[in-house]
Amino acid sequence: MREGDPFIRFDWIVDNLDAIAQRLGEHVVMVIASVVIGFAISFALAMVARRWRFTYAPILAVTGTLYAVPSLALFVLLIPITGLSLTTGIVALVLYTLLILVRNIVVALDGVPPEVVEAATGMGFGPAQRFWRVELPIALPVVVAGVRIATVTTVGLVAITTFIGLGGLGYLIINSGTQRFFPTSIYVGVLLCVVLAVAADVGLERVQRRLTPWARARSAGA
């Protein structure tokens, strides 16, 4: 930023819309890839934790410890294994989703009233059918709550991948913003991160309401 420049240069924003859109696109792709892969792994881990209860505490301990590791450190510590690559970014981001998702899936499924499970069994549901058609739908709101938290968290973490050369909106905040002392780029990056996080949060909540119409009917009736 040069002496006398306005604090926010709207002309720069207009001139660089393509570049900004590209960073936004990178950001979204990394968030979706990480949350989808993270969910698949977490779902499997949650099934293991419920089937063999003694594994739950160690799973939480390991994922919880990973969660406390600062993201910049984790990205860096993965470089010796996967190099300065997209893989490094995605692996780290996936690891961060595990704690939140595993815990929410297990808590959600544990929260299904036992009498409902029993009723389903009494009606002749087999274990698999009972899981997919009774337990999972009832657990869905808490599961989706976990996905929302994981998604918002990941939106913030993706910004840090710019330190290992991946970019996303972090590129606007760090590389073309802070390092070049250019506030316009910083604020565009931060604002888009917040908008993305809020949009994902609200969007997922809407999806959850669509998927569980009975919950809405019950709360409206109460």
Next chain:
Amino acid sequence: MELFGEGIAWLLAAENWTDPRNGILLRLWEHVSLSAVAIVMAVGIGLPLGLWIGHTGRGAAAVIAVANLGRAVPSVGWLGIVFPLTLVLGRAGIGFLPAVIALTALGIPPVVTNTYAGMREVDADLVEAGRGMGMGEMELVRGVEVPVALPVILAGVRVSAVQIVATATLAAIVGGGTLGHFIVQGIFVRALDRVVGAAILVAMLAIGTELLFSLLERRAVSPGIRGEPRMTPMDAQVRVAPPAN
């Protein structure tokens, strides 16, 4: 994989610790002091605010909405937001000051939301009973609500502290030094041994913080409610988002 060895070798070399201008000891001190000041300030602001909205219910919706929006700001975003202050503050705007402002702002939302969530979970009958016994408002907060809500409040403080210690690493980009200095500079000049070494140290520091505050959490729970919490820290975290670091 040999990079790990190089990183550990860098950590074990005594001369890397003692350099008065860029030694590990100096950076560690910067990291810890910066984090400590930010944690104290985040709790100092977030706790009274959370207690106030939790006790009175006044302004709660607005405060929680702002806090949730604050959680959507990426950790590195806080540093970015504060950084242009250097334009106004000149020399004082580089280093400690913008870093401590950013880290405090980052640390407040988890404290506020958890304090509020904890206070809301307190059984209304308990508060009524206290009132019936002639307790004043302050006494109710101190003697009834806080002890019951303490596990959830402290979980918020722990989340906030870990996030601050983790993000202090990034303070290096605004000239705040800290252990992140080795990482940011090291990536820039391709000295990966110190990048990996510092990352190991930062990870240990953050995990240490997590353990320290977990211990505090377990210690500080009132004996009267130990063993049968109404709302465990884990329940609180399932409902209230733990932030990214």
